Amino acid sequence: xxxxxxxxxxxxxxxxxxxxxxxxxxxxxxxxxxxxxxxxxxxxxxxxxxxxxxxxxxxxxxxxxxxxxxxxxxxxxxxxxxxxxxxxxxxxxxxxxxxxxxxxxxxxxxxxxxxxxxxxxxxxxxxxxxxxxxxxxxxxxxxxxxxxxxxxxxxxxxxxxxxxxxxxxxxxxxxxxxxxxxxxxxxxxxxxxxxxxxxxxxxxxxxxxxxxxxxxxxxxxxxxxxxxxxxxxxxxxxxxxxxxxxxxxxxxxxxxxxxxxxxxxx
Numbered sequence: 001x002x003x004x005x006x007x008x009x010x011x012x013x014x015x016x017x018x019x020x021x022x023x024x025x026x027x028x029x030x031x032x033x034x035x036x037x038x039x040x041x042x043x044x045x046x047x048x049x050x051x052x053x054x055x056x057x058x059x060x061x062x063x064x065x066x067x068x069x070x071x072x073x074x075x076x077x078x079x080x081x082x083x084x085x086x087x088x089x090x091x092x093x094x095x096x097x098x099x100x101x102x103x104x105x106x107x108x109x110x111x112x113x114x115x116x117x118x119x120x121x122x123x124x125x126x127x128x129x130x131x132x133x134x135x136x137x138x139x140x141x142x143x144x145x146x147x148x149x150x151x152x153x154x155x156x157x158x159x160x161x162x163x164x165x166x167x168x169x170x171x172x173x174x175x176x177x178x179x180x181x182x183x184x185x186x187x188x189x190x191x192x193x194x195x196x197x198x199x200x201x202x203x204x205x206x207x208x209x210x211x212x213x214x215x216x217x218x219x220x221x222x223x224x225x226x227x228x229x230x231x232x233x234x235x236x237x238x239x240x241x242x243x244x245x246x247x248x249x250x251x252x253x254x255x256x257x258x259x260x261x262x263x264x265x266x
Contacts (some may be wrong), residue, residue, distance in 0.1 A: 046125070046126075046129040046133070046134030046137060047126075049129075049134045049137065049138060050121070050122065050125045050126075050129075050137075053121065053138075053141065054118050054121065054122065056106055056252075056256070057106050057108070057114060057117070057118060057163060058114070058118075060084065060106045060107060060256065061076070061107070061108050061114050063084065063260065064076035064080045064081060064084055064107060064108075065080075067079075067080035067083060067084070067263060067264075068080035072110060073110075073111065074110060074111035075109060075110040075111075076107075076108075076109070078159070080263070081107055081109070081161055082159075083259070083262065083263035084103065084107055084259050084260070084263050085097065085099070085100045085102075085103025085104055085106075085107060085255070085256070085259040086100060086103075086104050086107055086159055086160065086161045087100035087101050087103070087104035087149050087152075087153065087159075087160055087161070088100075088104075088149075088152070088153060088157050088158045088159040088160045089153060089156060089157065089158050090158045090159050091159070092153060099255045099258065099259075100149075100259075101145075101146045101149045101150055101153070102142070102145070102146055102251065102252060102255045103255050103256055103259050104145075104149055104160060104161045104162070104165075105142075105145035105146075105149070105162070105163050105165060105166045106163065106252075106256060107161035107162065108161060108162055108163070109161060109162070113162060114163075117162060117163040117164055117167060118163070120164075120167050121163065121167050121170075124167065124170050124171065124174070125137060125170065127174060127189075128140065128170050128173060128174060131174070131177050131231045131232055131233070132173065132177075132226070132229070132231050132232060132237075133232060133237035133241070134245075135237055135241040135242045135244070135245035136229045136230075136231075136237060136241050136245070137170070138245040138248050138249065139225065139229055139241065139244050139245050139248055140169050140170055140173045140222055140225050140226060140229070141166045141167075141169060141170060141248075142166070142248040142251070142252060143169070143221065143225050143248070144165065144166055144168065144169015144170065144172065144173070144218050144221040144222045144225055145163070145165045145166030145169055145218065146221075147165075147169065147217055147218065147220070147221025147222075147224075147225070148165030148166070148168055148169060148213075148214045148215065148216075148217035148218030148219075148221055149165050149214055149217070150217065151213055151214065151216065151217025151220070151221075152165075152211050152213035152214040152217060155213040157211055157213055157214070160211045160214055162211070162214070164211070164214065164215060164218070165211070165214040165215065165217065165218040166218065167218070168200070168214075168215045168216075168217075168218025168219045168221075168222060169218045169219070169221050169222035169225065170222060171193055171196055171197060171200075171218070171219055171222060172218065172219035172220060172221060172222020172223040172224075172225075172226065173222040173223065173225060173226030173231075174189060174193045174222075174226075175190065175193045175194065175197070175219065175222070175223060176222070176223045176226040176227055177189060177226060177231050178190030178191075178192075178193055181231075181233060197219060200215055201215065201216075229241060229244075
């Protein structure tokens with residue numbers, strides 16, 4: 001089977017279909033880590049990564065429904081959500097589930113909940129990938145969600161779930177990007193993302209049950225993480241970013257796998 005041309009996961013230069021190694025940095029196509037790191041590539045830059053995140057959310061939502069219905073249409077019960085890693089003061093203080101700060105980002109309380117969150121992710125992710133790259137997107141998404149739920153935990157929120165804290169991490173990173181980049185484009189991004197934040201918190205004030213602490217924490221976490229990892233105009237994506245993204249992926253799979261094992265097997 002003929003190999004196709006592809007971007008080298010180390011130096012991001014084009015590797016021709018006939019080349020066994022990258023002519024720019026010498027990385028071999030047969031290197032084991034080539035395939036581990038190059039998972040961030042898809043039909044477009046990072047599109048495959050976004051599809052993986054959305055698929056994980058959908059599969060985890062389906063599993064939560066299988067473990068117990070909450071009485072509403074396509075709504076998992078609180079018991080199944082607790083078993084699969086909902087977070088808050090109740091799961092952490094009483095059951096020691098600190099790992100739920102990560103797993104809760106992949107749980108949703110109903111069909112509309114997951115649809116709105118995945119639509120927001122699908123709309124925002126290409127912009128983040130364009131300015132930060134796919135590896136940094138996963139870092140911001142993962143750590144931003146953990147940071148957001150960490151803030152809501154210290155604020156005393158007893159029980160919470162949803163990808164919105166992680167999505168707010170992406171919003172915070174783009175807010176930082178727009179503000180620091182400046183210029184016509186940067187200011188345009190800053191205004192647009194600022195409008196998202198205003199709408200998000202207005203929505204949270206109107207409708208009950210919204211974890212505003214998690215949203216605010218996600219935005220702040222996204223700003224801080226975006227500042228630490230940098231964006232493309234200031235710092236190119238490096239092997240350190242790729243390794244960090246890989247660690248985030250391994251941690252996510254490990255935590256979700258542990259939660260499933262606890263809920264289904266034990």
